[in-house]
Amino acid sequence: MKACNTDILILGAGPAGISAAVYAKRGGMDVTVVTNGTSALLKAEKIENYYGFAEPVTGKAILDSGMKNAERLGVHVERTELLSVRMNDTLTDFTAETKNGKIEAKVVILAAGASRITPKIAGLTGLEGHGVSYCAVCDAFFYRNKRTAVIGAGDYALHEASVLLPHADTVTLLTDGEAAPEGAPDGLEVITKKLAAVEGGEKVSGVRFEDGTVLKLDGVFVALGTAGSTSIARTMGILLEGSSIRVDEHMATNIPGVFAAGDCTGGLLQIAKAVHEGAEAGLSAVKYLRRS
Numbered sequence: 001m002k003a004c005n006t007d008i009l010i011l012g013a014g015p016a017g018i019s020a021a022v023y024a025k026r027g028g029m030d031v032t033v034v035t036n037g038t039s040a041l042l043k044a045e046k047i048e049n050y051y052g053f054a055e056p057v058t059g060k061a062i063l064d065s066g067m068k069n070a071e072r073l074g075v076h077v078e079r080t081e082l083l084s085v086r087m088n089d090t091l092t093d094f095t096a097e098t099k100n101g102k103i104e105a106k107v108v109i110l111a112a113g114a115s116r117i118t119p120k121i122a123g124l125t126g127l128e129g130h131g132v133s134y135c136a137v138c139d140a141f142f143y144r145n146k147r148t149a150v151i152g153a154g155d156y157a158l159h160e161a162s163v164l165l166p167h168a169d170t171v172t173l174l175t176d177g178e179a180a181p182e183g184a185p186d187g188l189e190v191i192t193k194k195l196a197a198v199e200g201g202e203k204v205s206g207v208r209f210e211d212g213t214v215l216k217l218d219g220v221f222v223a224l225g226t227a228g229s230t231s232i233a234r235t236m237g238i239l240l241e242g243s244s245i246r247v248d249e250h251m252a253t254n255i256p257g258v259f260a261a262g263d264c265t266g267g268l269l270q271i272a273k274a275v276h277e278g279a280e281a282g283l284s285a286v287k288y289l290r291r292s
């Protein structure tokens with residue numbers, strides 16, 4: 001994919017993202033959906049609490065037919081991983097970075113599901129906000145000339161490391177037992193040993209590996225798996241409630257032009273709620289564009 005322009009960029013092709021896409025497309029907008037092919041629904045073997053099916057149905061079957069309908073209506077689907085979204089200097093539109101290139105959009109709908117990867121590393125959660133961060137773009141500046149590490153082993157972790165590299169004194173990728181990723185940028189050290197704990201008193205002082213060795217650090221950035229709605233929201237300055245995105249009754253976040261729907265807004269984590277919120281977000285995005 002070369003650079004692409006769209007009216008509405010939707011992150012996620014689960015029930016929330018596809019429902020938003022269908023309403024926005026039928027509202028006359030150009031719509032692009034980005035998906036990396038995962039969804040909570042893929043784990044659901046038998047669904048019998050959603051309207052319209054006489055017999056239990058698999059989550060995959062619902063996802064597949066939702067996608068077919070969206071594509072039939074003319075929704076453009078990019079099958080790639082989204083790495084980041086930022087607001088442009090004009091404050092009127094957005095640039096998303098994906099593994100396949102950039103997408104420019106006038107409106108963004110976040111529907112990337114719930115953040116499911118919580119690192120189970122001793123000491124980590126107690127030091128959140130005290131040297132443990134989930135957002136390199138937000139916090140890199142505070143680690144100028146300091147020793148930092150990124151926990152993760154995928155493209156998202158490499159992206160976060162590359163944000164830190166120009167600021168920090170050292171950046172180390174801690175893969176916690178995973179193989180070192182390909183394409184590590186210059187200046188990034190990679191340690192593949194298993195982690196035992198994040199250490200520190202009032203602030204992070206380092207990490208301890210299972211072999212007993214210690215790496216002294218001032219900051220630890222968590223970037224496991226892929227960039228989810230919550231981590232993208234954090235980088236954009238979108239308000240959260242716990243790990244859920246805060247939205248109003250029209251699914252608008254606190255940032256004009258950014259909406260959210262589905263599991264990422266918390267509450268009932270079910271298809272019916274994701275579909276309802278997606279519809280609302282799609283319609284709100286259309287209204288927003290007609291006004292601007």
Ligand SMILES: Cc1cc2nc3c(=O)[nH]c(=O)nc-3n(C[C@H](O)[C@H](O)[C@H](O)COP(=O)(O)OP(=O)(O)OC[C@H]3O[C@@H](n4cnc5c(N)ncnc54)[C@H](O)[C@@H]3O)c2cc1C
Binds near residue numbers: 048050264270
């Ligand atoms: C085991 C299990 C059983 C379930 N059973 C039921 C049930 O019986 N009934 C029911 O109503 N609900 C059930 N659910 C819940 C249901 O699956 C979710 O509520 C629903 O899928 C939420 O939809 P969503 O669109 O918000 O997120 P998801 O369906 O999780 O979709 C997230 C989308 O975001 C995309 N994405 C995320 N990050 C990125 C990225 N960085 N780049 C590109 N794409 C990205 C994914 O590819 C995906 O398309 C079940 C869930 C599980 C785990």
